[in-house]
Amino acid sequence: MSSPPLAPPAQPDRPATSASAAQSSGSPTVIRAAGVSKKFVAYSKRATSLKERFVRREGASGEDFWALRDIDVQIGRGQTVGLAGANGSGKSTLLKVLAGILRPTSGEVAVNGRIASLLELGAGFNGELSGRDNVYLNASLLGLSKREIDRLFDSIVDFAELRHKIDDEVKHYSSGQYVRLGFAVAVHVDPDILLVDEVLAVGDEAFQRKCLDKIAQFRSEGRTILFVTHSLDLIENMCDRVLVLETGNLIYDGQPAVGTKLLRQRLGSLPVEGGAVPYDLSPVKPTAVTFSRDPGGAPQVQYDPGEQLTVSVELDLTDHAPQHVYLHVDIMGQGEVPIWMMETPPGGISPGSGIVAVDFVVPRLPELLGAFAVSVRVSDAATGQPVTVRRFEDLFGVSGPQVAGLLRVDYQAGLRR
Ligand SMILES: Nc1ncnc2c1ncn2[C@@H]1O[C@H](COP(=O)(O)OP(=O)(O)O)[C@@H](O)[C@H]1O
Ligand SMILES: [Mg+2]
Missing domain, CATH: 3.40.50.300 (P-loop containing nucleotide triphosphate hydrolases)
Known part of the structure; x- marks a missing residue:
């Protein structure tokens, strides 16, 4: 180009x-x-x-x-x-x-x-x-x-x-x-x-x-x-x-x-x-993500596998925000690989205007060790039109027993001749 x-x-x-x-x-x-x-x-x-x-x-x-x-x-x-x-x-x-x-x-x-x-x-x-x-x-x-x-x-x-x-x-x-x-x-x-x-x-x-x-x-x-x-x-x-x-x-x-x-x-x-519309001009801005155990709970960045995690996305909506807003959240590994994704129902949510938080509750974190970031995509649920995308640098970590790899997998080692 x-x-x-x-x-x-x-x-x-x-x-x-x-x-x-x-x-x-x-x-x-x-x-x-x-x-x-x-x-x-x-x-x-x-x-x-x-x-x-x-x-x-x-x-x-x-x-x-x-x-x-x-x-x-x-x-x-x-x-x-x-x-x-x-x-x-x-x-x-x-x-x-x-x-x-x-x-x-x-x-x-x-x-x-x-x-x-x-x-x-x-x-x-x-x-x-x-x-x-x-x-x-x-x-x-x-x-x-x-x-x-x-x-x-x-x-x-x-x-x-x-x-x-x-x-x-x-x-x-x-x-x-x-x-x-x-x-x-x-x-x-x-x-x-x-x-x-x-x-x-x-x-x-x-x-x-x-x-x-x-x-x-x-x-x-x-x-x-x-x-x-x-x-x-x-x-x-x-x-x-x-x-x-x-x-x-x-x-x-x-x-x-x-x-x-x-x-x-x-x-x-x-x-x-x-x-998508650039962030600055967007009628719906994802302004922050926070991590906690329970919705609205004290912020926490480090978790154990099996623990509950709530990812809260704060949205700042102007009066021109779409009535039905669809959110797609990617949990990103450090190689920029999405590890899992979460979304609102396809019909979206109706947040109105002002500042709201959308909570995604993961009841049990998998045995997935490392530090993860969040990328949020917003669209108009009625038209499917993208609104904005924001990648947050905030990380949450999942700790666990030391393993050589990303996942802990059960296995048995045996000798066969
Ligand atoms: N370490 C990296 N490996 C691969 N791609 C990267 C890396 N760091 C940044 N990028 C890519 O380079 C581009 C510029 O990123 P960045 O400098 O973070 O942009 P900005 O800060 O303007 O949002 C993006 O497409 C991003 O995905
Ligand atoms: Mg940057």
């Missing part, structure tokens, strides 16, 4: 702010990506050794898939850059490549300064450790000494509003609590460059506000920020510049006002994931 010509590099033309000196086109480049492409082989997504056995059969032919194609971008010190594009356009992949977590298939990345990133939910956290230990682990990975972390610890915990849970293992945290802790660490390590993926959308509104205030503060301090957002408002109000990705191509790099206009056009006309 050929890409439209690239827009010229950004020349931020906003009025001067307190960080204006750093935003002039002459500011030193702190991130430089040249000719960056990233190829994935289908089924290799985040394969863990356990699952690799399952999804990567010997000789299985994986399809090559380009998640990023020939991306050239330079970001100057002090810029606040929004990264936008439809689901699957490559935003998270680009952040990971810039953060040095993924190696590009070709091309080069150079970074000048300390990067702190808040990427996927729980990335960088060890579920078996307490929040306290994870703060130390994470901050030291970002280059802080124990003494420095001791000094910042209270402030991190207060920012995350997790004092009451800080000595609990983080596997018992809700997805919102994960994000709060991750963001709190990222902003306390005095980074020159902050990369933030969509995860902020997981937190509650008050916390999102707090994060945005922090981003604004960073901006006024002349730090460099690159964050993924679907919010056209945020792009227009907080960014000096916007990068728009479409199927792995950088189709625009420049002024927020122009970028948001382009986004509206492209998203409005593009067939996104099977003809």
